[in-house]
Amino acid sequence: AQKVTQAQTEISVVEKEDVTLDCVYETRDTTYYLFWYKQPPSGELVFLIRRNSFDEQNEISGRYSWNFQKSTSSFNFTITASQVVDSAVYFCALGGTQGGSEKLVFGKGMKLTVNP
Amino acid sequence: KAGVTQTPRYLIKTRGQQVTLSCSPISGHRSVSWYQQTPGQGLQFLFEYFSETQRNKGNFPGRFSGRQFSNSRSEMNVSTLELGDSALYLCASSFPGNRAEAFFGQGTRLTVV
Numbered sequence: 001a002q003k004v005t006q007a008q009t010e011i012s013v014v015e016k017e018d019v020t021l022d023c024v025y026e027t028r029d030t031t032y033y034l035f036w037y038k039q040p041p042s043g044e045l046v047f048l049i050r051r052n053s054f055d056e057q058n059e060i061s062g063r064y065s066w067n068f069q070k071s072t073s074s075f076n077f078t079i080t081a082s083q084v085v086d087s088a089v090y091f092c093a094l095g096g097t098q099g100g101s102e103k104l105v106f107g108k109g110m111k112l113t114v115n116p
Numbered sequence: 117k118a119g120v121t122q123t124p125r126y127l128i129k130t131r132g133q134q135v136t137l138s139c140s141p142i143s144g145h146r147s148v149s150w151y152q153q154t155p156g157q158g159l160q161f162l163f164e165y166f167s168e169t170q171r172n173k174g175n176f177p178g179r180f181s182g183r184q185f186s187n188s189r190s191e192m193n194v195s196t197l198e199l200g201d202s203a204l205y206l207c208a209s210s211f212p213g214n215r216a217e218a219f220f221g222q223g224t225r226l227t228v229v
Contacts, residue, residue: 035217043204045220091159101172102147102210102218106159 006107023092120221141209
């Protein structure tokens, strides 16, 4: 069975601080995909990043960066120089490849509050 | 390019009633998935449709059903509503293949009283 764990439930930071969101996953699939989504108060889940299991290269995209480590089954996400607009609930998600299904398994989410 | 559209945005129903929610995916997307979001259980997968066929189903009772039309629009139905069905129902569409990212609608907030 697939499982995603986000140990942090809520984090509060001051603007311009860096913040790292932790995600640990479990899967038996050899090929899988990992995602981070952001959910602002409006309710819509906004796609942030996607990574596949055979590419552990970590990247930076603007203020976002991620650290994917298969050895520890972790897919952590960092926001550099946080801004008030980053305040939202962040979800880590895992997708397999069996049967071509697009199903995602989500973590419980982590509420980030960025204070001015 | 229009995003995923879910209607209605808000709904209040009474226990025992049934409800139908609608989702129009992004043009060209043929895969539609539904999720239920509650404070206690988080985001849970309901079902997925591709080319009018249910491709995957989550662990929900038979009161939850869905379908997809030839234009890829999807509906989900909940019969005999219970208080515990109160939730945000999110629809996601994707262009199948290679696990492309899913795009979500703003959801339908269902309140059962």
